[in-house]
Amino acid sequence: MLRFCYNNSMTQITPSNITPLRCAAEFMDMKSSVSGTGNLMEQTEKSFEDMRYWSWSELLMVVKQCQSLLPASESSGVLERCLDSLVGRLSLTCEASPCPSTSSPDSSGVRFSCDTKSTESLKTVFSRATWWFEDLLFLSPVLVEMLGKTMVSRKFDHALLSRFLVYYHKSKLYTVSSSEKCKIVDTVVDMLCILDQSCVSCKSLFEIHRVALNLKITKSSRNKLESMIGSQLEQATLDNLLVSSPYGTNYLYDVNLVLRLFKAFLRGGLCQASAMRLNKVASLMDLYIAEVAPDPYLKPSKFLALITVLPESARDSYDEVYRAVDMYLEVHSGLSEEEKTKICCALKYEKLSAETCIHISQNKKFPSKTVAQALISQQLKLKSLLHSTSNTNSCTGSPCRAIEVGNATKKDKESEEQVVLYAGKLDLPTDNKNLREHLQGMQWRVMELEKVCRKMQSQMAKIMKSRSPSQTHTRSLPRLCS
Numbered sequence: 086m087l088r089f090c091y092n093n094s095m096t097q098i099t100p101s102n103i104t105p106l107r108c109a110a111e112f113m114d115m116k117s118s119v120s121g122t123g124n125l126m127e128q129t130e131k132s133f134e135d136m137r138y139w140s141w142s143e144l145l146m147v148v149k150q151c152q153s154l155l156p157a158s159e160s161s162g163v164l165e166r167c168l169d170s171l172v173g174r175l176s177l178t179c180e181a182s183p184c185p186s187t188s189s190p191d192s193s194g195v196r197f198s199c200d201t202k203s204t205e206s207l208k209t210v211f212s213r214a215t216w217w218f219e220d221l222l223f224l225s226p227v228l229v230e231m232l233g234k235t236m237v238s239r240k241f242d243h244a245l246l247s248r249f250l251v252y253y254h255k256s257k258l259y260t261v262s263s264s265e266k267c268k269i270v271d272t273v274v275d276m277l278c279i280l281d282q283s284c285v286s287c288k289s290l291f292e293i294h295r296v297a298l299n300l301k302i303t304k305s306s307r308n309k310l311e312s313m314i315g316s317q318l319e320q321a322t323l324d325n326l327l328v329s330s331p332y333g334t335n336y337l338y339d340v341n342l343v344l345r346l347f348k349a350f351l352r353g354g355l356c357q358a359s360a361m362r363l364n365k366v367a368s369l370m371d372l373y374i375a376e377v378a379p380d381p382y383l384k385p386s387k388f389l390a391l392i393t394v395l396p397e398s399a400r401d402s403y404d405e406v407y408r409a410v411d412m413y414l415e416v417h418s419g420l421s422e423e424e425k426t427k428i429c430c431a432l433k434y435e436k437l438s439a440e441t442c443i444h445i446s447q448n449k450k451f452p453s454k455t456v457a458q459a460l461i462s463q464q465l466k467l468k469s470l471l472h473s474t475s476n477t478n479s480c481t482g483s484p485c486r487a488i489e490v491g492n493a494t495k496k497d498k499e500s501e502e503q504v505v506l507y508a509g510k511l512d513l514p515t516d517n518k519n520l521r522e523h524l525q526g527m528q529w530r531v532m533e534l535e536k537v538c539r540k541m542q543s544q545m546a547k548i549m550k551s552r553s554p555s556q557t558h559t560r561s562l563p564r565l566c567s
Contacts, residue, residue: 086113089125098132100143104150107133108157133163136170144171145220152228168228168235175217176241214245218252226265226272229253233276243284250276251289258296267300274306278313285313287320298328311342315349319365323372335382340391343373347394363399370395371405378413385424388413392431403436407445414450422452429455 086109089096098106109115110125117124139147148167151158158164224232229250236246254273258266270293277285290313297310314321326346328339350366374391377383392406400406410428414420420428429451434442445456 086110086115086125094124094128096128098128100139100147103129103132104147104154104158104163107161107163108154111157111161133166136166139170141174141220144174145223148228149223152223152225155227164228164231165235168232169239172232172235172239172241175236176239178217179214179242179245215248215252218249221249222253222256224253226268230272230276233279237279243280247277247280247285247289251286251293254293254296263300266296267302270297270300270302271306274302274310274313278309282313282316285317287314287317288325290314290317291321291325295328311345312349312352315346316353318346318350318369319362321346321369323369323376326369326373327376336377336384336387337380337382338377340377340383340387344387344390344394351395363395364401367395367399368405371400371409374409375405375412378409379416381416383413385417385420385428389428389431392428397433397436400433400436402438403433404438404441407432407437407441411448411450418450425450426452426455434458434461 086106096106106125107129110129113125115125136144144167148164148171151164151167155164221229221232233246233250237243250273254269257269261269273293274297277290290310294310294314297307326338326343328342330336330339347366347370370391374388377391378388392410410432413428414425437445442460445451446460448456
């Protein structure tokens with residue numbers, strides 16, 4: 086500044102001094118011309134117009150100076166210009182090099198856009214897209230946030246930005262203090278949250294979460310992180326969910342965390358969650374409850390919450406849930422009858438296989454009323470099957486076949502009433518053995534009837550296939566009239 090003032094407003098302005106000169110000119114309010122010569126503000130402004138000719142290293146040097154001169158460099162507009170120029174260059178280089186894949190954030194991240202026969206290694210191509218990651222590790226969390234927002238506003242590739250944020254998070258954590266770690270995690274989570282979630286790796290989110298467990302990050306960042314994980318929970322694995330319980334708790338795994346993640350998944354809306362996603366998440370939960378069921382310190386209320394957190398429609402079968410409940414009751418043999426009944430009521434007996442129902446009838450750990458309810462549910466399912474078969478056969482089959490199905494339905498109804506009467510009159514605490522033997526015999530009969538129904542349906546399908554449409558209509562008309 087002295088050289089400028091005492092050398093007829095002449096001084097050499099280069100990338101190495103333009104940032105402090107501009108900040109000083111702003112501070113000294115050097116706007117007015119002196120003796121008809123240009124002022125320092127005007128000269129630095131002209132030098133900024135040549136920014137596009139700076140080399141990459143010169144641009145990084147100016148950004149470093151801006152970082153050391155905050156907040157003056159931000160208020161003067163220098164930092165905004167530098168970040169905008171930096172993002173512009175990165176966008177150009179990413180367009181010139183093979184495009185990063187946005188289809189799978191967990192993939193190595195590159196596809197060949199031109200020459201499919203290229204022998205260039207995937208690693209080399211990927212390095213072309215991520216060459217700048219190491220260069221920007223000097224940025225503070227504040228500048229990373231500003232850079233990220235600039236990239237988003239410039240429509241920069243979200244998948245590549247996501248990878249940079251994860252890389253920045255991993256690289257910086259080894260060299261900073263605990264308070265700095267919290268700032269880094271908060272910044273990275275806030276930036277990932279504004280990106281397209283399909284471009285954010287679920288695996289990376291869990292890695293960030295494991296680091297955050299040992300840090301005092303803000304509650305807002307923790308909620309955002311759990312919400313992002315929940316939104317793509319179908320991509321998670323069992324190992325991701327097996328997080329040790331917080332200090333001071335007896336149970337083995339952090340069940341409360343898992344419940345929050347599954348609730349976050351449901352907050353996305355069941356309408357938006359496809360049947361495939363729901364099934365995947367339900368299978369993941371079944372694996373988890375099987376893993377935590379042997380924990381002797383897991384409370385019945387928490388175990389029940391894990392079973393019921395997902396809607397019934399998420400599972401096609403409750404066989405895996407039954408196995409977990411069986412294990413839990415075996416480990417927690419001291420539960421009261423009421424607690425056992427509450428847990429068993431979470432099972433949807435109509436979604437249990439016949440083999441599982443037989444196992445229940447032999448399982449002395451389950452309350453007797455629960456066993457009776459399982460068999461009654463199976464009988465109702467069979468009744469519905471026989472009823473639908475009977476309706477189909479009444480229009481297309483022979484009279485003898487219709488009578489046969491009708492008799493089977495009638496017998497099934499009588500069997501159902503017999504089970505209900507037996508369960509109602511029986512002294513359950515004293516006659517458990519007799520009830521189980523009776524129910525087991527009834528269940529075998531249910532399985533035999535199911536086989537008959539399947540055989541009848543197969544035969545009717547063959548008959549329908551062999552008939553012509555006109556024959557079917559002619560033979561059905563008298564029966565419909567009668």
